Amino acid sequence: MSILIDGRKTSGIIKDELRDQVMDLKKQGIEPTLAVVLVGEDPASQVYVKHKKKACEYVGVRSLSYELPAETTEEELLELIATLNGRDDVHGILVQLPLPKQINEEKVLLAIDPIKDVDGFHPISVGNLSIGRDGFVSCTPAGIIELLKRYDIPIQGQNCVVIGRSNIVGKPVSMLLLRESGTVTICHSKTRDLPGVCKKADILVVAIGRPNFVTKDFVKEGATIIDVGMNRLENGKLCGDVAYDECAEIAGAITPVPRGVGPMTIAMLMKNCVEAASKSLS
Numbered sequence: 001m002s003i004l005i006d007g008r009k010t011s012g013i014i015k016d017e018l019r020d021q022v023m024d025l026k027k028q029g030i031e032p033t034l035a036v037v038l039v040g041e042d043p044a045s046q047v048y049v050k051h052k053k054k055a056c057e058y059v060g061v062r063s064l065s066y067e068l069p070a071e072t073t074e075e076e077l078l079e080l081i082a083t084l085n086g087r088d089d090v091h092g093i094l095v096q097l098p099l100p101k102q103i104n105e106e107k108v109l110l111a112i113d114p115i116k117d118v119d120g121f122h123p124i125s126v127g128n129l130s131i132g133r134d135g136f137v138s139c140t141p142a143g144i145i146e147l148l149k150r151y152d153i154p155i156q157g158q159n160c161v162v163i164g165r166s167n168i169v170g171k172p173v174s175m176l177l178l179r180e181s182g183t184v185t186i187c188h189s190k191t192r193d194l195p196g197v198c199k200k201a202d203i204l205v206v207a208i209g210r211p212n213f214v215t216k217d218f219v220k221e222g223a224t225i226i227d228v229g230m231n232r233l234e235n236g237k238l239c240g241d242v243a244y245d246e247c248a249e250i251a252g253a254i255t256p257v258p259r260g261v262g263p264m265t266i267a268m269l270m271k272n273c274v275e276a277a278s279k280s281l282s
């Protein structure tokens, strides 16, 4: 039976570590502050934003909440971001995704000052990651690497297969695995013999957005499986991209859904906020 990689427990440990760092920053006169922007009433986004604000409270980060109506225009949102960019007391800016249709996501992400880009979505942050420079790394991919490290799962020289090539997860996690000297293969809808490619993986990261897509036929004995999927089924239950029970019998270690990668996303957001505030000291 495999090891369960517990994201909820690990995120709790990280948040406790950050709490101490925030206390130190406060002693030096810095109050880490995150602006949280939510446009519209998407129920999932509302839940995630609530969790983020709760995490801020726990860690000691001040959160400023901007909950805007669904009909907010792109101009109005860009204006708010410009104001937040200009405020010295705001260290991080987070715009919850997805945005309503009338707003161009790319334009909005580009408007956030890269030094406040705690989500790591700005093209400059993405570029820094791909050329190995310091910068904010997006939270879910950073959380995946943190989980692997904290569970002593080696990356160097390992065959790492990533299913999914999104800008938010697939591409950045591939860059991070490469930075850790993994041998990385990125798979997508046009990949031939997907089960065969995945079966060679020592580390398999699945971010495809299809419930129970990865079955035991994709998994090498002893492999580590990271499930990034977050699919809400008709019965209201949350389900990952990996058929957990059958894959857990073969894997060496596996993340569950919920309580796997999800909570790590929020812990890494807190980590980025603390880092942004620390940088304001220098």
Ligand SMILES: Nc1nc2c(c(=O)[nH]1)N[C@@H](CN(C=O)c1ccc(C(=O)N[C@@H](CCC(=O)O)C(=O)O)cc1)CN2
Binding pocket: 047, 048, 051, 094, 095, 096, 097, 098, 119, 139, 140, 230, 238, 257, 258, 259, 260, 261, 262, 263, 264, 265, 266
């Ligand atoms: N601006 C951003 N928008 C979005 C991001 C992001 O990183 N930045 N990622 C996702 C959503 N997301 C954070 O925003 C997120 C998703 C899931 C979880 C989480 O903890 N999930 C729980 C289950 C929660 C539930 O029951 O619904 C778990 O897996 O245990 C945290 C954050 C898209 N948008």
